[in-house]
Amino acid sequence: MTQDPRKTSLMAALQKQGIRDSRVLDAIATVPREVFVEDAFSDQAYADQALPISCGQTISQPYVVALMTEALDVKAVHRVLEIGTGSGYQSAVLSHLCKRVYTVERFRTLADKAARRFDALKLKNVTQTVGDGTKGWLRLAPFDRIIVTAAAKDVPQALLDQLEPGGVMVLPIEERAGKQDLYRITRTEAGFERQHLVPVRFVPLVEGLPKESLA
Ligand code: SAH
Numbered sequence: 001m002t003q004d005p006r007k008t009s010l011m012a013a014l015q016k017q018g019i020r021d022s023r024v025l026d027a028i029a030t031v032p033r034e035v036f037v038e039d040a041f042s043d044q045a046y047a048d049q050a051l052p053i054s055c056g057q058t059i060s061q062p063y064v065v066a067l068m069t070e071a072l073d074v075k076a077v078h079r080v081l082e083i084g085t086g087s088g089y090q091s092a093v094l095s096h097l098c099k100r101v102y103t104v105e106r107f108r109t110l111a112d113k114a115a116r117r118f119d120a121l122k123l124k125n126v127t128q129t130v131g132d133g134t135k136g137w138l139r140l141a142p143f144d145r146i147i148v149t150a151a152a153k154d155v156p157q158a159l160l161d162q163l164e165p166g167g168v169m170v171l172p173i174e175e176r177a178g179k180q181d182l183y184r185i186t187r188t189e190a191g192f193e194r195q196h197l198v199p200v201r202f203v204p205l206v207e208g209l210p211k212e213s214l215a
Contacts, residue, residue, distance in 0.1 A: 003029070004046065006045075006046035006047075007029065007046050009046070010046045010047075010048060010062060011025060011028070011029055013048050013063075014028065014048075014062065014063060014066050017063055019063070019067065019070060020070070021069075021070045023097060024066055024069045024093075024097070025066070026096075027069070027094075027097050028065070028066055028069075028093055030096055031089065031092045031093050031096070031121075032045075032121070033045045033046060033059075033089060034046075035117050035121065036059055036087040036088055036089040036092070036117060037051050037053070037059060037087070038051070038052065038053060046062075048061055048062050049061050050064075050201075053086060053087050053110065054109050054110055054113065055107040055109055055110055055210075056203075057086050057107070057110065057203050058086070058203055059086060059087040059089050060086075060089070060149060060202070064182075064200060065089065065090050065093055067182070067197070067198070068090070068147055068149075068170050068182065069090075069093055069094065069097070069147075071182075071184050071197060072094075072145050072147055072168055072170050072184075073145075073168055074094060074097040074098045074145055075098070075144075076097070076098065076099065077098075077099055077144075078098040078099055078144035079098070079099055079102065079140075079143050079144050080098045080101050080102065080143060080144065080146070081102045081103075081136065081137055081140075081141075081143040081145070081146045081147070081159075081162065082094065082102070082103040082146075082147050082148075082149065083103075083104050083133030083134075083136075083146070083147070083148040083150065083159070083205070084103075084104070084105065084133060084148060084149035084150040084205070085103040085104065085105035085110060085111055085114045085128060086105065086110055086114070087110070087113070087114060087117075088103075088113070088114030088115075088117050088118060088126075090147070090149055091103045091114070091118070091126050091128075092117070092118070092121060092123055092126070095118075095123045095125050095126050098125075098144075098145070099125065100125045100126070101125060101127070102128075102140055103126060103127070103128050103129075104128075104130075104132075104136075104137055105128070105129075105130060105133075106130065106131065106132055106133065106206065106208075106209050106210060107130075107210060107212065108130045108212055108213040108215075109212060111128055111129075111130045114128065115128060127140075130209070130213050132207060132208055132209055133148070133150075133205070134152070134156040134158065134205060134207050135156075135158045136156070136159050136161070136162040137162070138158070138162065141161075141162035142162050142163060142164040142167070143162055143163060143167065144164050144168075145167060145168055145169070145170075146162065146163055146167070146168075146169040146170075146171075147169070147170050147171070148169070148170070148171035148172070149172075149202065150202050150203050150204060150205035150206070151171075151172040151173065151174040151180045151200075151202040151203070151204055151205055152171070152172075152173060152174065152204075152205040153175070155169075155171065155173065155183075155185065156205075159171075160185075160187075160192060163187045164187065165187055165188075165189065166186075166188075167186070167187045168185070168186050168187075169184070169185045169187075170182065170183070170184050170185075170197075171183060171185070172200045172202045174204070180199065180201055180202060181196055181197070181198070181199050181200065182196075182197040182198050182199075182200045183196060183197060184197060
């Protein structure tokens with residue numbers, strides 16, 4: 001199969017920036033990012049940058065998706081919780097690496113659009129809900145892996161509680177205005193270990209639901 005040359009150069013750029021995990025690279029190469037960007041930006045689908053989606057949100061930069069996915073260390077047997085479905089792109093990448101992705105989005109508009117994309121791509125192992133992801137997804141907890149794709153001031157306690165012992169969570173934290181960093185948190189027997197990864201820039205993790213999702 002011949003690959004879009006723009007996709008080939010994105011894959012090369014990800015490797016050059018240090019993404020090594022071949023399963024992660026394969027998953028990214030498999031998912032057609034053009035399906036997840038807005039039509040107006042389809043010519044930029046394989047540029048290594050975040051792009052606007054509906055509801056004032058963004059689809060993350062491919063490098064950041066790759067980095068977070070690699071840091072999450074996802075295995076084929078894992079049940080993964082994602083907070084912030086957005087376009088659905090990160091969920092689609094994860095769906096190729098784990099047993100099932102459970103993804104939570106606070107905007108119904110975004111969740112509905114993402115659902116149509118998962119259907120179109122025949123991704124059968126993604127389960128979605130509209131809800132406030134700061135509360136996790138208690139009914140389906142605990143999870144082997146948790147990924148949060150919006151920045152909170154602090155790690156939501158519910159997410160720590162819903163992480164399986166030995167589990168890993170990757171999330172951006174905004175400790176002070178305008179300064180966000182990506183962290184990997186591992187749940188050990190003794191508690192939680194926190195490792196700093198890189199500075200990042202995400203939309204905020206917002207508590208509660210917008211009006212459009214309450215109907
Ligand atoms: N993973 C997405 C990135 C989307 S941006 C992708 O691949 O496209 C982050 C998303 O988090 C936004 O859609 C935003 O609405 C959502 N979000 C923010 N706070 C949230 C919360 N408390 N619960 C669920 N989703 C939330």
